[in-house]
Amino acid sequence: MNILKAVNLIFRYKVYSPGQKEESYQSALEGIDLTINPGDFVGILGRNGSGKSTLAKQLAGLLTPTEGYVYIDGLDSQDSRNTFSIRNKVGMVFQNPDNQIVGNTVEEDVAFGPENLGVPQEELSGRVEKALSMVSMHGFQYDSPGRLSGGQKQKIAIAGILAMEPKCIILDEPTAMLDPQGRKEVLEAVRYLNQEKKITIILITHRMEEVEEAHSIYVMKEGKIAVHGSPEDIWGKPDQLEECGIRLPFTLRLADHLRKRGIPVPRLYSEQELLDFLENQMAEKRYQGLKRLSELTEFTLPEISEKEASEEPDFHKEVNRYETVSEQTGDGGQLSCRHLSYSYSNLKVGKATDALQDISFSMKKGDYVAVVGKTGSGKSTLLQHLNGLLKPDRGHCFYDGKDIHGTGISLKEVRQKVALCFQYPEYQLFEETVLKDICFGPSNMGCTKWVCLKRARDAMELLGLPEQMESLSPLVLSGGQKRKVALAGILAMDPEYLVLDEPAAGMDQPGKDNLFHLLRELNEDKKTGILLVSHDMDDVAEYANRIIVMDHGKIVMDGGPGEVFAKGDKLKELGLDMPRALSFYHRLRESDFGTESSMIPVTVAKLADYISRVLDSSSQEI
Amino acid sequence: MFREMTLGQYYHRDSVIHELDPRVKLAGTLIFVISLFLGKSVPGLLCATIFLALIILLAGIPVRLMVRGVKPLLFIILFSAFFNLFGTEGTAVFTIWHFSVTREGIRMAIFLVVRLIYLVMGTSIMTYTTTPNRLTDGLEKSLGFLNRIHIPVHEIAMIMSIALRFIPILTEELDKIMKAQMSRGASFDEGNLVQKARQIVPVLIPLFVSSVRRASELAYAMEARGYHGGSGRTKLHPLRYERRDYMAYAILLLYMILMIVLAIYARSF
Structure with a gap:
């Protein structure tokens, strides 16, 4: 007996548009068939707006089909008599942890579900305790949810569902708003529930690596299921996945790069398999090399060493450049901080918490800097100092050699030159039309109407927003479009520096690629200085040419990607990840593979270069 | 702030x-x-x-x-x-x-x-x-007699307790929106009363939109957890x-x- 079953499920919802009298319908799901068996771990992937969340709500019985059927443990979701028993069988966890916690204490929140089901009072506290220990949140009963981290909040939300003792839990992008630590915690909890407690799990996400262990995967596109099968099946169809906007897992991307460099990698799925394959290749190449050596009488010197030597200074040069830069004081169009300290006063506790301690750094136009660090390490606080939103307790921020809180420059001018883009910038849209909203920034900066309009239109073009969108209300746009409009509003101020707080948060892969492409373009063509906060080390490795690592309000490392990532142990100590390519490189190095590269490969492409080079040289070296 | x-x-x-x-x-x-x-x-x-x-x-x-x-x-x-x-x-x-x-x-x-x-x-x-929670509980229980004259005491108490839960979240959001608009050159302390009132618009609208969005998400979350009003509910700490x-x-x-x-x-x- 299956636990969830959808038969030709179609869902349309009404759209109300002002000025239009006729009702129009928007189709969200178009003929979905799926069957999920008890105990399964199912992944649902797809781009933003592909219908994933709507499907989740259908499967949880929160929405009912327009056409077709959904059966939950055999119960028809359209029969209102079943509603209550359905709630008992399927639980749902949502994306934003803040918006699903009802209780003012953890205990109260976890008890909310069973209270609604009318579970006898004697049983309630037992259920709460059990649910909390299942997500390893025991001992937090009396805490206020507001004091917990994102990952902890999400685990409380899961516990709140567990306390209802459901057979199946649907999680709708539960990790989208979390930092890597929180993501790990939540995924561990979910895995444990599936493997040890035999609870059916449906995990919706746009991150492939989260469902690598799933029993089956559904990939959605435009309200339909585009690909379905086991992870191995699915990864065998890279073209189809790309069409659906899904990025392949790291191993497959690397294999792809290797094939392009002429290394015949067969279909592989796990990192271990790829490692084994490469080792075998190495052994074979060495053997061939030996054979050739016995055939040849003359010994040829490997040419490759010269090539490697020429690449060697690459990142050293980069590092040296920044070292000299950071020694200068703020002058010459630079953005810099000298001995910055800041603390948040806390009235209730009566003492201040240090958010920044003695921060000094500088950057100039054309730089692309990534700031990394755990949540709470002071990254966002630092960002808010750069355009004068926060005033340092001690120390100074300089723009172009002028203290931004001094008399030489107005804060407004600073904010025009150094534009700050907050996390989820789409939530600050407010005007009636897209064009007006984009003009808000420049017109505040005192630009004439004509200049405002010109800049707004330029920014829209840069972001690929169509002209017809100008007169639409920003509120009717999709999430991705809203973010673009918000970004356009910031770019329209024509800043010299762009400071961004996790600009890619919650975006799907194509959206992310787009955004980073745009930032690189601005960086290279207009020499806009970019400083961004990110949790994704792969992105950082790919795009930034300088990395600042923060911990407990201090800068602990500052240098080129090669230099920073070379200190992998230190990063681990700080609770940060390494780029996937680099950790694969380290695993390769641990095994009997090749010589140390002078240039540490931090991106997939560079790793593939390194591997092919080593393989080539090894057959000649001996 | x-x-x-x-x-x-x-x-x-x-x-x-x-x-x-x-x-x-x-x-x-x-x-x-x-x-x-x-x-x-x-x-x-x-x-x-x-x-x-x-x-x-x-x-x-x-x-x-x-x-x-x-x-x-x-x-x-x-x-x-x-x-x-x-x-x-x-x-x-x-x-x-x-x-x-x-x-x-x-x-x-x-x-x-x-x-x-x-x-x-x-x-x-x-x-x-x-x-505040205990206070709400106390009010709900002691005013329970008002149910007889069709005043939805449980619902009112629920609204109060959810409001309490969301006040810190919305204050934080308000702070963020103000800072975001300030980054776009908005100022909130210039000009006369009318101008000041107009300056609030870029903050109020996003805050309002966000509250509505949060409310709708919360409603789904509550429904998913079987909430259907006060009848037939038990309490963890009655x-x-x-x-x-x-x-x-x-x-x-x-x-x-x-x-x-x-x-x-x-x-x-």
């Missing part, structure tokens, strides 16, 4: 007053307020003073906290005292121009000041010793009277009787 804001005035202590059932504390506050209106004599006021002092002592609330609670109302209190001082007829003590300060006036003014201060202190003890609550009721009753007796027999002191 708003990061420092703390919600409510709850002051955590392990005291007998903190542990009392919120319904007892609600009743106690009501009785104390009524008793202040009865105690228009020196013995009556003395009795109320002792009662209040004992409660503050038992609750372990620092005196400076109690005083701080009175400060914002000090002006109103002194203002009404001033009118009493001059506006009461009786034996004149001294006269300034046309107005005379009477012996009765002085007495009235002193009584009024003391009673108003006690009133503020008495009610703030309630908020100092009860978490309000249940214990021995100390009955004793507290008894003490309250005694105090009330004492105050009534004093009001009748000691009026002239």
Whole structure:
């Protein structure tokens, strides 16, 4: 007996548009068939707006089909008599942890579900305790949810569902708003529930690596299921996945790069398999090399060493450049901080918490800097100092050699030159039309109407927003479009520096690629200085040419990607990840593979270069 | 900007007053307020003073906290005292121009000041010793009789408790939106009243939109967890009277009787 079953499920919802009298319908799901068996771990992937969340709500019985059927443990979701028993069988966890916690204490929140089901009072506290220990949140009963981290909040939300003792839990992008630590915690909890407690799990996400262990995967596109099968099946169809906007897992991307460099990698799925394959290749190449050596009488010197030597200074040069830069004081169009300290006063506790301690750094136009660090390490606080939103307790921020809180420059001018883009910038849209909203920034900066309009239109073009969108209300746009409009509003101020707080948060892969492409373009063509906060080390490795690592309000490392990532142990100590390519490189190095590269490969492409080079040289070296 | 804001005035202590059932504390506050209106004599006021002092002592609330609670109302209190001082007829003590300060006036003014201060202190003890949730629970339970005249008491209590939960979230969001708009060159402290009102729009609209979005998500989350109103619901910590609550009721009753007796027999002191 299956636990969830959808038969030709179609869902349309009404759209109300002002000025239009006729009702129009928007189709969200178009003929979905799926069957999920008890105990399964199912992944649902797809781009933003592909219908994933709507499907989740259908499967949880929160929405009912327009056409077709959904059966939950055999119960028809359209029969209102079943509603209550359905709630008992399927639980749902949502994306934003803040918006699903009802209780003012953890205990109260976890008890909310069973209270609604009318579970006898004697049983309630037992259920709460059990649910909390299942997500390893025991001992937090009396805490206020507001004091917990994102990952902890999400685990409380899961516990709140567990306390209802459901057979199946649907999680709708539960990790989208979390930092890597929180993501790990939540995924561990979910895995444990599936493997040890035999609870059916449906995990919706746009991150492939989260469902690598799933029993089956559904990939959605435009309200339909585009690909379905086991992870191995699915990864065998890279073209189809790309069409659906899904990025392949790291191993497959690397294999792809290797094939392009002429290394015949067969279909592989796990990192271990790829490692084994490469080792075998190495052994074979060495053997061939030996054979050739016995055939040849003359010994040829490997040419490759010269090539490697020429690449060697690459990142050293980069590092040296920044070292000299950071020694200068703020002058010459630079953005810099000298001995910055800041603390948040806390009235209730009566003492201040240090958010920044003695921060000094500088950057100039054309730089692309990534700031990394755990949540709470002071990254966002630092960002808010750069355009004068926060005033340092001690120390100074300089723009172009002028203290931004001094008399030489107005804060407004600073904010025009150094534009700050907050996390989820789409939530600050407010005007009636897209064009007006984009003009808000420049017109505040005192630009004439004509200049405002010109800049707004330029920014829209840069972001690929169509002209017809100008007169639409920003509120009717999709999430991705809203973010673009918000970004356009910031770019329209024509800043010299762009400071961004996790600009890619919650975006799907194509959206992310787009955004980073745009930032690189601005960086290279207009020499806009970019400083961004990110949790994704792969992105950082790919795009930034300088990395600042923060911990407990201090800068602990500052240098080129090669230099920073070379200190992998230190990063681990700080609770940060390494780029996937680099950790694969380290695993390769641990095994009997090749010589140390002078240039540490931090991106997939560079790793593939390194591997092919080593393989080539090894057959000649001996 | 708003990061420092703390919600409510709850002051955590392990005291007998903190542990009392919120319904007892609600009743106690009501009785104390009524008793202040009865105690228009020196013995009556003395009795109320002792009662209040004992409660503050038992609750372990620092005196400076109690005083701080009175400060914002000090002006109103002194203002009404001033009118009493001059506006009461009786034996004149001294006269300034046309107005005379009477012996009765002085007495009235002193009584009024003391009673108003006690009133503020008495009610703030309630908020100092009860978490907002317990207070909501207490209100829901003690006003349960209103259900009969079709006032949805459970729903109102639910709204209150959700509001409490979301106030810190929305304050944080407000702070963020203000900063985001400031980064786009908005300012919130320039110009006259009309201009200032207009400057709020870029903050209010996103905040409103976000609240609606949060509300709709919360509604789904609550529905997914089987919420369907108050009927058939059980409670993790139902309000249940214990021995100390009955004793507290008894003490309250005694105090009330004492105050009534004093009001009748000691009026002239």
